[in-house]
Amino acid sequence: MELIDCKSLTLEELGSHLAEMEVPAYRAAQIRSWLDRGVTNFDDMGNLPLKLRGELNKRFHIPSIRIKKKLVSERDYTVKYLYTLDDGENVESVLMKYHHGWSQCLSTQVGCKMGCTFCATGMDGCVRNLLASEMMAQIETAQSDHGVRVSSIVLMGMGEPLDNFDNLLRFLYMLGQPGGVQIGMRHVSLSTCGLVDKIYKLMEHKFQLTLSVSLHALNDNIRSQMMPINKRWPVSELLKACSIYAKTTGRRISFEYAMVDGVNDSDECARELAARLKGILCHVNLIPLNTVPEKQLRRSSDKRLGSFKAVLEKLGINVTVRRTLGSDINASCGQLRRMKEKE
Ligand code: SAH
Numbered sequence: 001m002e003l004i005d006c007k008s009l010t011l012e013e014l015g016s017h018l019a020e021m022e023v024p025a026y027r028a029a030q031i032r033s034w035l036d037r038g039v040t041n042f043d044d045m046g047n048l049p050l051k052l053r054g055e056l057n058k059r060f061h062i063p064s065i066r067i068k069k070k071l072v073s074e075r076d077y078t079v080k081y082l083y084t085l086d087d088g089e090n091v092e093s094v095l096m097k098y099h100h101g102w103s104q105c106l107s108t109q110v111g112c113k114m115g116c117t118f119c120a121t122g123m124d125g126c127v128r129n130l131l132a133s134e135m136m137a138q139i140e141t142a143q144s145d146h147g148v149r150v151s152s153i154v155l156m157g158m159g160e161p162l163d164n165f166d167n168l169l170r171f172l173y174m175l176g177q178p179g180g181v182q183i184g185m186r187h188v189s190l191s192t193c194g195l196v197d198k199i200y201k202l203m204e205h206k207f208q209l210t211l212s213v214s215l216h217a218l219n220d221n222i223r224s225q226m227m228p229i230n231k232r233w234p235v236s237e238l239l240k241a242c243s244i245y246a247k248t249t250g251r252r253i254s255f256e257y258a259m260v261d262g263v264n265d266s267d268e269c270a271r272e273l274a275a276r277l278k279g280i281l282c283h284v285n286l287i288p289l290n291t292v293p294e295k296q297l298r299r300s301s302d303k304r305l306g307s308f309k310a311v312l313e314k315l316g317i318n319v320t321v322r323r324t325l326g327s328d329i330n331a332s333c334g335q336l337r338r339m340k341e342k343e
């Protein structure tokens with residue numbers, strides 16, 4: 001029998017498993033409390049009878065992660081972790097310090113199958129989805145290792161969160177559980193390359209999170225060239241979904257736009273962007289491209305970025321330029337894992 005991931009279960013689900021095992025319901029809360037404290041072995045759960053610990057070991061497992069590498073930026077307080085999962089796979093996560101507290105960028109998959117041309121994560125495809133418990137463990141491990149409390153998270157690490165929908169949903173519901181990390185939805189940003197069907201599915205849950213949509217181009221030819229997903233869900237369908245999502249949830253969409261020299265950074269592109277975003281409750285975040293050694297793409301010049309931003313502002317678009325934290329430690333995701341795999 002395949003072991004069940006105990007940590008990804010809700011208290012109610014755990015309770016029903018225990019009921020099947022004829023174990024009293026109050027044990028579920030005891031077990032949950034150990035899990036929330038980061039215990040990864042039933043044998044360490046001191047208030048459970050020995051016999052029960054044995055039975056739990058036969059039915060469940062508790063996924064854990066270990067820190068394989070930790071890099072601390074000398075320029076800012078950014079910390080980058082390379083974590084190893086139980087099956088030996090590696091994922092990255094980055095802790096960032098802002099004036100309002102610590103924010104953590106989490107991975108949702110080992111690799112990614114979306115194959116965007118500018119991204120290091122997608123270069124070797126997707127190895128597997130992360131479990132909800134493995135997303136949670138990234139936060140718990142960073143908090144206890146670095147001695148900080150994470151108050152907001154961004155799902156912008158390795159992987160496409162909406163391509164791992166069921167585990168993602170489970171994780172989002174776990175975030176607010178009593179006794180857990182207690183991160184409210186308003187402190188969650190979820191970044192997607194634009195899986196339109198899943199955007200509609202997510203909308204049904206009416207989460208108060210921030211949806212970040214990696215747009216990067218408004219012209220279908222340019223976007224399809226950068227992001228293969230655009231062939232499945234072209235810009236018009238994506239923007240329609242975003243507009244409905246913003247209206248339904250009342251939450252402003254954040255459009256991510258990585259500036260690639262000579263590809264998507266002309267003033268013409270900025271004008272097209274502004275025209276197509278008119279009327280959508282949104283914000284545009286310009287990102288200086290992080291150059292990936294294996295890729296030929298270059299970052300747009302500061303001058304080009306400034307001009308692009310000015311065009312958008314003039315046309316009434318709300319726009320910011322993303323701060324690049326931890327640039328001395330390759331803090332953009334996907335790069336550290338690749339370096340390790342090569343070693
Ligand atoms: N798969 C999701 C989330 C992970 S990628 C998505 O694509 O949105 C997180 C963000 O990093 C996305 O906006 C992605 O477009 C961006 N990104 C990927 N590679 C990058 C690079 N080399 N430079 C700048 N941004 C990059």
Ligand code: SF4
Nearest residue numbers: 112114116119122193
């Ligand atoms: Fe996947 Fe996002 Fe990278 Fe595209 S940018 S390959 S969707 S992780």
